[in-house]
Amino acid sequence: MRVYRDRDANLDWLKNKTIAVIGYGSQGAAQALCFRDSGLDVVVAARKNGPSWRRARTDGFEPAELGEAARRGDVVCMLISDTSQPEVYYRFVHPHMTPGKTLYFSHGFNITYEFIKPPRSVDVVMVAPHGPGRQLRELYLAGKGLPALLAVHRDASGHAKRTALALAKACGFTRSGVFEAPFNHETFADLFSEQAVLCGGVSELVKSAYETLVEAGIEPELAWFCCLYELKLTVDLIHHEGIEGMWSAVSETARYGGRTRGPRAIDTASKAELRRILKEIMSGEFGRELAQEYRRRMPLLRRAKREGVRHGIERTGRQIRRYFDI
Ligand SMILES: NC(=O)c1ccc[n+]([C@@H]2O[C@H](COP(=O)([O-])OP(=O)(O)OC[C@H]3O[C@@H](n4cnc5c(N)ncnc54)[C@H](OP(=O)(O)O)[C@@H]3O)[C@@H](O)[C@H]2O)c1
Numbered sequence: 001m002r003v004y005r006d007r008d009a010n011l012d013w014l015k016n017k018t019i020a021v022i023g024y025g026s027q028g029a030a031q032a033l034c035f036r037d038s039g040l041d042v043v044v045a046a047r048k049n050g051p052s053w054r055r056a057r058t059d060g061f062e063p064a065e066l067g068e069a070a071r072r073g074d075v076v077c078m079l080i081s082d083t084s085q086p087e088v089y090y091r092f093v094h095p096h097m098t099p100g101k102t103l104y105f106s107h108g109f110n111i112t113y114e115f116i117k118p119p120r121s122v123d124v125v126m127v128a129p130h131g132p133g134r135q136l137r138e139l140y141l142a143g144k145g146l147p148a149l150l151a152v153h154r155d156a157s158g159h160a161k162r163t164a165l166a167l168a169k170a171c172g173f174t175r176s177g178v179f180e181a182p183f184n185h186e187t188f189a190d191l192f193s194e195q196a197v198l199c200g201g202v203s204e205l206v207k208s209a210y211e212t213l214v215e216a217g218i219e220p221e222l223a224w225f226c227c228l229y230e231l232k233l234t235v236d237l238i239h240h241e242g243i244e245g246m247w248s249a250v251s252e253t254a255r256y257g258g259r260t261r262g263p264r265a266i267d268t269a270s271k272a273e274l275r276r277i278l279k280e281i282m283s284g285e286f287g288r289e290l291a292q293e294y295r296r297r298m299p300l301l302r303r304a305k306r307e308g309v310r311h312g313i314e315r316t317g318r319q320i321r322r323y324f325d326i
């Protein structure tokens, strides 16, 4: 694997170019601030007088309206939520995607599933950070960086990768390391990991384990501390030292119990289901389902949230946070 570092990228390449950042949420704000601190000419775009517009002003930007920023940008960064990108792109950005410009993403979703089809005359690149915007910004300010993935979907100019590397450097990613993969692989791996592990898998595992203890008569507070609160310690260990590093740091009892019972909690049936989940992602079925949910204004997501906040584990958590200094 080729890893790109600071010496492989040149910020001068973006001198005299304007970087339009569409959206000022988690990634938009973090990347716009880093671009600016790296000396680039940045114009932030947001909905007039919306929350992002006001936040950008507080941070010292003079925000522009979406179409105006897309017109001015040599590089146009699509940093609004994936579901709203297609309508914003076709309404405000597409008319300004003239030859020689670069369209930039931080996730491959809309290119992979062809919800956005940019003209053949523009470069299409992605720099996808391996972490949220806040962490990106904190590491940048500390002189470090998040690792990130770089992808080139279309190299119309012959310089697409150079542009993407310079943008990655401006966010601090090349301080840590940047590697390359195709757009669709980023999309598949990112969606699958958030569904199976990071967000979906881990929350269901924690909830099921909590329910199992409480149903057996264990105090909800005890179940909460054991199954939810302590998870961070394990995750930190795995993050820094790998799974084997975690095993050597826990007690022998935990090691024996975990090594023998873990494969029963996540068994061959779960593995088969993981494969089905990945298949839905790779076939585009999940992407179409999400687009339809968005068109209906997210009824399923809103219902899940209503049910989620009422779940015992959340009520217990709220109570514990009132009594404990944690
Ligand atoms: N969040 C992460 O940690 C993360 C990590 C890696 C990659 N990414 C990728 O980065 C991209 C941006 O994600 P994000 O999480 O940063 O987004 P986000 O925080 O959800 O973005 C919200 C921004 O989108 C704007 N927006 C939403 N709908 C809009 C519309 N119809 N018209 C105009 N503006 C609209 C919001 O403006 P208002 O304030 O006006 O509503 C706000 O500025 C996505 O492709 C995502 O997959 C995110």
Ligand SMILES: [Mg+2]
Pocket: 107, 190, 191, 194
């Ligand atoms: Mg994602």
